[in-house]
Amino acid sequence: MSANGKPDAPPEGPQGAPREGLRERKRRETLRRITDAGIRLFIEKGHDATTLDDIAAAAGISRRTFFYYFKSKDDILLSLQSGLGDMIVAALRETPPDTRPLDAIRAAIVKVCATIPADDMIVIDRLMRSSPTVQARKQASYVQHEQALFEALRERWPDPQRETRLRLLAMLAVGAMRLASDTLSREGGKRPIIDLLHEAFDALEAEI
CATH class of the missing domain: 1.10.357.10 (Tetracycline Repressor, domain 2)
Structure with a gap:
C-alpha cells in the first residue's frame, strides 16, 4: 500500500512491464515442460502410440496436473x-x-x-x-x-x-x-x- 492509501503497483520489469510473479513463472515453465515432453515423445514414438501417462512421466507431473493445462x-x-x-x-x-x-x-x-x-x-x-x-x-x-x-x-x-x-x-x-x-x-x-x-x-x- 502506498502513502496515499492506494494499492502499490506491481513491480516493473524491463521497459516498465509488470514483473512476472513466481506463480505465473512456474505455470509457464510447467506448460513449456509438458509441451516439450509431448513433442519429443510424439517424434520418438508417434502421436498415436504416445499416452498421457508417457507425457506426464516425461514432464515430471501427475495426470491431474496434465489436465490442468491440457484437455488432451x-x-x-x-x-x-x-x-x-x-x-x-x-x-x-x-x-x-x-x-x-x-x-x-x-x-x-x-x-x-x-x-x-x-x-x-x-x-x-x-x-x-x-x-x-x-x-x-x-x-x-x-x-x-x-x-x-x-x-x-x-x-x-x-x-x-x-x-x-x-x-x-x-x-x-x-x-x-x-x-x-x-x-x-x-x-x-x-x-x-x-x-x-x-x-x-x-x-x-x-x-x-
Missing part, C-alpha cells in the same frame, strides 16, 4: 497453432499506421514465421498430419486465424465500407501462409519460409 494430448500440438495466430495478430498491431492492410498482414506473418526454425515447422506439420483428428482441428483453427486477423484489421481500419475487403484480405493472407507452410514441408525446408511467404504474397498481389 492433441491440444499440445494445437496450442502451438493457436499461439502462432496470437503472435501474428500482435505483430500486425505493431506495424506502422500508414501501412496498407495487405502489406501490414504480410509484414506481420513474415516477422513471426521468421522466428520459428524451419525444422520445427516441418516436424510440427508432419506430426499434425499423422493424426486425422489433429489435422481436422488444425484446418478448423485456420478459420479462427482468419477471424482474429479480420478483427485486428477492422480495429486498425474501422470504416464499415471496408469490412468486406478486410475480411477477404484476412482469408487470403491465411491462405498464403498455409500455401507457404505446405510448400516448406513438402520440399523438406529446401527454401526458407520467408522466401516462400513472399512468393505466395507476390502471387496474391499479382491477381488482385
